[in-house]
Amino acid sequence: MQLIRNINLYHHSIVAMNSQLDMVFWGDNQLVYNRVYNYALETLQKYELLMSRYNKESELYHLNKNGYVSTVFPGEIVYNTLEMGIEYHRLTQGYFDVTLGNVYQANKNGQPNRVNVDRDLTKRIEIDTMNRSVRFLQKNVSIDLGGIGKGIALNEIGKMIDELSLKNCFLSFGGSSVLTRGRHPHGDFWPFGLSGILDSAYLWELQNHSLSVSSSKSSDKKIAHIVNPHTYHPIQIDKSAVVQCNNAIDAEVLSTTLIASPAHLHADILQNFNIEKYLVI
């Protein structure tokens, strides 16, 4: 914990879910900030254990391993998250897809098209909403909740912050998902700039907001890591997308979607969401 005394700035970091969450508060509620930190730590550890694709103890690992050979009854959180992912698939015209984990994995090796799985979601997975069960209809289906997990965690931590009536905070999860409340100690908002772009036109004024940034290429520009779920082709053009709204999950889903989808569909997709501002460059 870092405590800057003259203006009571509080900072704490947590490494979890393959990323780092930085939490900044300012004010006179150090004990309460510690409470949020502990809650955030528990929350991230919980989600990490539930939603990791690689941890053999995780619920998602169990689902991916057994979903094709038998009907699986996930726990409440994983089931709800999966159902949410399917709904985002609908709202984004199929450009956000949590069921193509094996395609995303194959993309890392440069061969996303090698995965033999149907382009139609309804032919890949069956969800029984009455029994809250899941069954994979094809062998190569694999769930990946990575594109949604940070948003879920941020929303949950945000709820705690609001319940505790904390006014000013800045949470950054891996530098790509941000949740803010209130304002910067020396200004009326939290000023956010896209890394590497100095133009004041790209100043984002965050107060009680969520913001997510996605880029088509990894930071070293070598890996085109976002795949078009309709074609299974990685997006090779250099693109970045920023979405500001009041829901961290929406922001995260949309920043990825705006990269994966063609520009002429953006307006149609965005009308399904309540967003404040977005940018694709």
Add this chain to the structure above:
Amino acid sequence: MDKKYQNRRDFIKHLAMTGSAVALAASPWLGAFGSSAQSVRGANDMVRMAIIGTGSRGCELLRHLLTFSVAQNIRIVALCDNYNPHLLDAVKLCKEKELNPQSYADYRVMIEKEQLDAVIIATPLYCHAQITVDCLQTGLHVFCEKSMARTLEQTKWMYDTHIATNKILQIGHQRLFNPVYLEGMQRIHDGKLGTIGQIRAYWHRNNNWRRSLPNNDLSYERQINWRLYKEYSAGLLTELMSHQIQVANWALQKTPVSVMGTGSIRYWNDGREVNDNIALIYSYDDGTQFVYDSMTSNKKYGLEEQILGSTGTIEFEVNKQYLETPAAAPGIQQLINDVEHGIFDKLPIGGASWVPETAVNYKGENIVDSTNYMDTSLQLEAFTQFVRKGSAPEKILKEGYNASIWTMLGEIAIEKGEKLSMPKEFII
């Protein structure tokens, strides 16, 4: 990493380059290098040394000395061992460097005949005390391998003789000269790890300490395999743990108040007398515990000294420091700096998407950038400098003394099955 010898000048230069000059300045024995105190000898005067005990460790020390003997103007005047094959090994090493030191089987003859400034003692443990005392009383400076002595009384006898003769006595705890330890200790002493609650250390090997005898001649058994017999050695305690209790004492800047322990011969049940499996707990007056174990039938975990503080951890053997809370991401650090300075500016966060395959997995930070050092060479070079000055910082000997005393007390605690504290007569 390929370990190459790096001399003191390079070492100091490296410390300065890596921002560790503070560690240098604060380390009393290294600070002595730059001291303006009058030396009894010129900075470049020849130092005449002999080695007593030229077994595996003695030859290793000789190899180190030979790497810098020309540059440091050290002359290896004589070699001594009462086991001729070992003596011949050392002679051979010298001949490879076109050196011809005199050979002796009896150190008493050697120190009487040769004009020496200092000796290096690397004999079996039980011989350390008598040879050290004889050499000190002859007016020689002494570097003696660790552990200092076989008994509490011998350890005190060596120390008292050093005081009486005013000659240098340095014990071979090479970590005292290792840049990783120097820098790490500085951070610990500056409070960077918060409150130290525990120090955990272990040394695990999977090998038999028994060495083969020449022509299977059993009459050599106790001479060659002295480490296996209690008359000569305390086994894992003196051969390994003494290094690590020294690190614990150094980190905490104090000595324990009690020790309890247990030990057994669990695997190498071949007639040896010393334990092959030990566990001890040393307690300090502030409540800190040093938890130690060592064994010779499993090597998975190797060796380590872990300093466990309320805000961080240091693992010395792998040159790592871990913060309990990871450092702020770069953009967040800028935010913190801005707020401190009353600046309201854009936070340069973002630009990179979340990439699942580039997992952030906190692996700590290196304590120093490079570990391309041989600490054994550094301690021998320091000893040479001390000899030229005619004195060495007392702290170095006190580290060796207290490590030896508490190692011996650990042995007694295991044998008696009791929790022991230090008898007053051994407090210095």
